[in-house]
Amino acid sequence: MPVVDIPGSKSITARALFLAAAADGVTTLVRPLRSDDTEGFAEGLLSLGYRVGRTPDSWQVDGRPQGPAAAEADVYCRDGATTARFLPTLAAAGHGTYRFDASEQMRRRPLLPLTRALRELGVDLRHEEKEGHHPLTVTAKGVVGGEVTLDAGQSSQYLTALLLLGPLTEQGLRIHVTDLVSVPYVEITLAMMRAFGVEVSREGNDFVVPPGGYRATTYPIEPDASTASYFFAAAAVSGGEVTVPGLGEGALQGDLGFVEVLRRMGAEVEIGADRTTVRGTGELRGLTVNMRDISDTMPTLAAIAPFASGPVRIEDVANTRVKECDRLEACAENLRRLGVRVETGPDWIEIHPGAMPKGTEIKSYGDHRIVMSFAVTGLRVPGISFDDPGCVRKTFPGFHEEFGALRARL
Template identity: 55%
Template sequence: MTLAVPATPALRARIPGSKSLTNRALLLAAAADSTSALAAPLVSDDTTAFREALRGLGVRVDVAEDDGVWTVTGLGRGPAGTGTVWCADAGTAARFLPPFAATGHGDFGFEGSDQLTARPVAPLADALRRLGTDVTTAPGGRLPLRVRARGLDGGALTVDGSLSSQFLTGLLMAGPLMSAPLALRVPDLVSRPYIDMTLALMRHFGARVDEAEPGAFTVEPTGYRGTDLSIEPDASTASYVFAAAAVTGTSVRVPGLGLGSLQGDLRFTEVLARTGARVETTEEATTVTGTGVLRGGFSVDMGEISDTFMTLAAIAPLADAPITITGIAHARLKESDRVAAVEGNLRALGIRAETGPDRITVHPGTPAPARIVCHRDHRIAMAFSVLGLRAEGITLDDPGCVAKTFPGFHEELHRLFPRHAVPTATNLPAVEGN
């Protein structure tokens, strides 16, 4: 079916703040020497879990009722004391906070949900041990993780960057709190845009960090200074409304997400342009307009923007030729094995899909009605909800899991596309425990 290109002005999407920026800024503000104000932070399960985890480490975070600004009173150092920190489902909390704790003094435990406990922390624990910290984990290198902290001296360290950029991010952000420079060498780094985001935010909070050559970082023991920051809309979340514009032949604009964005996932719009969508990015906003067709017949490496690969894979059945996505092996270690989860749900919809260790190929087809298995993974739920705008009979087994990053997702999708069916939390039973 050919869709008409809209002649009306672009719809303005209401995208909440970036999770990646919010949680990084929370930690840097907590380590700073004075108070910082974070405007427009994301309020979701993951960010509130991170905020509460910081409070468990003795950091004061005040939330303004009138404008939603989060004010963080920095410790000016690592935390001190004892206690157990609950990370809930937040992978960033389990990977950013142990290095922060290790720069302090005390005995800190980190625990999480069953879903988070299934995700590995062994590479991080090993790196902290090599920096001189006493760290223990559960069998298999998983949570619970315990840090007996007495400060970190810094020094030279080589870490495996092929599994998750979050391990490296946690170590980098701890660097300015060490007593001597930290020299990190990281071969095979995945998700490079997230490291660039981390470095930019560290510098915003006063850190000195250099990269003499790709993957070779030196962090000076400068500490952090308190500063204010306005959080951008989440580019990963914006991928769903951009993809929805492409498949419905409408035009959607996201203010606050423009040329100066710190988020690599905005590059998802470049992939949409390859499918035939029109993309306009200015200093103030990004707009995507569907052109009536969805072109396939290409292969794209999405390793650096892997949080958006599911968005493309979910709408790929609507294209006019197969689409192959590569570079996504590390996506198997996220909230779910995302490559397998996408393949399984596409097959349930009657769509031909083939996978390898780091790739998936999706063929064109007409999706049959099916119930999507979300695996408690917010990105699976949101990606297949976009396909549901063009395919009848798609439902979700766990619509409420979107609260991890976008509690109002279903309502916003319905507001933007009221003529299309949207699987929502109101017409499906919630899964117990969510």
């Protein structure tokens, strides 16, 4: 039975770095993800004047509840959306002038709902080129707090950034949310804030965050459920079996719900206290599924849909169009390259299995999730290659080696 050790969660590592930097005391993060995104976040903290000590298995962060030690800083956020959205919000709670920029890919991704909310809270923030996008400069004088309205229909990261900011304000925050996508990611944030000593209450569409700051702790990082989806999908399409330790009934990440999609398609799934196992049965049924809350696994399902016995329709995934690339169209384009019939709409994709797909070069669009998803397709389709296989370093630098080892065992 292949057991796959998945690296730590990117989402949890990024939140933990913010919380550790904001907490009173020294926090130890156990088994954090070491990838381009999380290293970029840590480097950003260093640029802002935080102390971050890194060893292979843990990171230690000296928290500064009063905000960055540096009075001025230039921070390069690389490709990381959490870095690009969380660090300006963290810096706003301090006192100084901080400039943030990012890669061309990240510059294209939207920030406006978050920066509009920060301005509503009195933050002096200026977009230097295109409104609602990087680069931007924050002239920070602390945040008083109060009430703010937020549209998080494009990304739950906007809400997470404000939730994380709340305890660092003088009065706390009441955040009224008009729209929200990827709710499980917000649940991760709330659970992690609780672990650092802050309890957020929810009143309908309002989130109420008390002031008072965070306390330092030792925090273990669970494996990345989005990354695990490729290995679970590999079991389903190959008729093999894969177990991922560290992800079980108590997992924080909603993306573990992808295994329930595989169960609906015919795979056998066992979720234990601290591990999850998926077994392929030789059957993959078509289905219609709403993936609004687990949209990062949409490409995984799209990549195995050609092996289903009937059409696979994925709905309510409009937010995937504003990720590292337009993932909905990227999946459609690559499936067509494989010879698969695909239809798309504003927030859906429908995949029609037919003849066995043919090998082709997958266009990655610089998106790690496109490459990792179609690597699963390659288990059944010879001749698949990638124009940019190295983009997996964003979240899993060793993916190709680990997946190749699994292929050999399966």
